[in-house]
Amino acid sequence: MSRTFVIVGAGQAGAIAVETLRREGFDGRLILIGDEPSLPYQRPPLSKKYLAGEMEADRLLFRHAAYYQEHRIETRLGLHARALDPAARRLDLSNGESLTYDRLLLTTGTRARMLSCAGADLGRVHGLRNIADVNEIRPQLKPKARVVIVGGGYIGLETAASARKAGCEVTILEMADRAMNRVVAPLVSDFYMAEHRAHGVKIICNTLVSCLEGGDSVERVACADGTAYEADVVIVGVGAIPNAELARDAGIACENGVRVDEYCRTSDPNVFAAGDCCSHPSPHYGRRLRLESVDNAVEQARTAALNMLDKPTVHDKIPWFWSDQYDLKLLIVGVSQDHDRIVLRGDPATRSFSVCYLKGSELLAVDTINHAKDYMAARKPIAERMPMNAQKLADITVPLKEAVAG
Ligand SMILES: Cc1cc2nc3c(=O)[nH]c(=O)nc-3n(C[C@H](O)[C@H](O)[C@H](O)COP(=O)(O)OP(=O)(O)OC[C@H]3O[C@@H](n4cnc5c(N)ncnc54)[C@H](O)[C@@H]3O)c2cc1C
Known part of the structure; x- marks a missing residue:
């Protein structure tokens, strides 16, 4: 019998999830619900090229309407999923409609934290x-x-x-x-x-x-x-709040967002979550993380889609993130929390350098500024916990991958 998968949140993770489900052979009914009027679009340009007027709105879209039609993805836009009944596997929408599902994925993202002081609701405050x-x-x-x-x-x-x-x-x-x-x-x-x-x-x-x-x-x-x-x-720009209320009000466990396990499954076996809205265990770092990045949304959405299809897949990736300001590209790989020392590679005055975060001899994370070579090279020693030689690491003329101890 044909099954119905519903995705709530038509953003980065929602877009990747529906694509992955179809690519992996899911042939049932696939519904993508989003409370914004637009098809899924990229957010990073919003503070960069789109804000600067250097990019058209159309170019923000991941896919045009034809893609969703061709792949039989029902997009329900401008609709808020307002209540969830996990026992009945039912989702209520803001237009009064109710949907039943076999599996549900929450990709509801975050919302901007606003000020709470007097005058916070004046015009021209965004x-x-x-x-x-x-x-x-x-x-x-x-x-x-x-x-x-x-x-x-x-x-x-x-x-x-x-x-x-x-x-x-x-x-x-x-x-x-x-x-x-x-x-x-x-x-x-x-x-x-x-x-x-x-x-x-x-x-x-x-x-x-x-x-x-x-x-x-x-x-x-x-x-x-x-x-x-x-x-x-x-x-x-004072941070973001995970949109976890739909899950929380339905009795699904939340902890800094929707709590998922390494399979992106929530405390309800038929409900999954991915992206900014959820916290997940990181086997590599041995802690729970809630990340707000494109990479994390993409990787978790892929993992969640595979697990929704009963293809057991663990999410255990070394995260990365980027930020563009002026002509500077900041690339961060890994999670630096818990570091006990920092090693600088290169001279900031050249506007191309890296900062390595170590715990003992283990490399936890690297920030690279206009120095993508180090970003590429850092993934392996971080993932494989290779002990590093701090003296070699501090020498920018030594390639990062050759700064491994021993
Ligand atoms: C201005 C800006 C710049 C950024 N720049 C970078 C960058 O340079 N590099 C980087 O790695 N990351 C960047 N990010 C972060 C990145 O865009 C997010 O991590 C990513 O979009 C998260 O994807 P998501 O699918 O989890 O959530 P989102 O893309 O936020 O999508 C969630 C969607 O769900 C909708 N929704 C929520 N609740 C409901 C509901 N109940 N019913 C229906 N719909 C609902 C929301 O309205 C939203 O459309 C940036 C973010 C912003 C805002």
């Missing part, structure tokens, strides 16, 4: 998560417009670079003592802050926003230390 956000922001990025970005994470920094390209006056307000403090070593933060300052961006650290002021729209951002910044537009 998160940056989807096309609709950028379509509102883009016309406001006029030359000389005063753009205040709250949060110096990678989205805040990429947005700053795009706004500078548009000729805006940009200020970043960061609560911590440095930008990208959650993901990179201080010397990488210092390098990026210096680059942004050289491009005319003001970066103010150790600053807590206390309220936003204005009439209907924001005019000023006030901080707890008594400083204030005039603003024509405010963009909030």
Whole structure:
């Protein structure tokens, strides 16, 4: 008898999951539900080329409508999955429709965390998560417009670079003592802050926003230390919240998002999850991770699709991530948490260098800046836990793969 698989969330992971299911021979009914009006599209350009007006909306799409028709993928767009009954294997949609499924995949992603202070709901205060956000922001990025970005994470920094390209006056307000403090070593933060300052961006650290002021729209951002910044537009980049409520309200276990095992299965045997919305065990790092990256969404969606088809597959990948700012490509491979020392390869002044994160002699992760060679070479020693020779590692003339100890 024909089976029905339903995917909730038509983003990066949802798009890969439906493709994988069809490629792997799933011949039953396949339904992809998304609450945005668009077919699945790439998010990374939203803070980069699309925000800078260098890319058309059509080019954001992974696939055009014809692909979904040809592959008998029913796309239900602009519909929110609002309730789930795992015992009855039933999903209720915002238009009153109910669907029954044999297997369900949650790829609901995250939403932008917004400020909770007074004035947070004024006009011209935006998160940056989807096309609709950028379509509102883009016309406001006029030359000389005063753009205040709250949060110096990678989205805040990429947005700053795009706004500078548009000729805006940009200020970043960061609560911590440095930008990208959650993901990179201080010397990488210092390098990026210096680059942004050289491009005319003001970066103010150790600053807590206390309220936003204005009439209907924001005019000023006030901080707890008594400083204030005039603003024509405010963009909030202070992190993301996993969309896990559908699972949680259905009694499915959640822990920093939807909790899945190494097969991407939730606490309900017929419900799987993949991408930004879920936390998973990493056998390699021996901890649970919730990652927000294209690579993770793609790999987990593939793994989830295979397991939905009863082809047992473990998700145990070394994650990677990229960020583009100005002419700088940051590539990060691995997870640096738990490192006990850092080795610098190369000279930041050349704008091409790497930073290696070690625990003892084990390489946990590498950040490469305009130095993709190290990014490629680092995967094997990280995955195979090869002991490294820190002295050789510090010598940029020694290829990274030859810095293995012994
Ligand atoms: C501005 C920006 C820049 C980025 N840049 C990079 C980068 O340079 N490199 C990188 O590796 N990663 C980057 N990322 C992260 C990357 O885009 C995400 O990790 C990836 O999109 C996650 O895929 P996903 O499918 O899990 O979630 P998403 O792509 O977010 O898709 C989830 C979808 O599910 C929908 N949804 C949620 N709940 C429901 C519901 N109940 N019913 C129906 N639909 C629902 C959401 O509206 C959304 O459309 C960036 C993200 C952003 C926002």
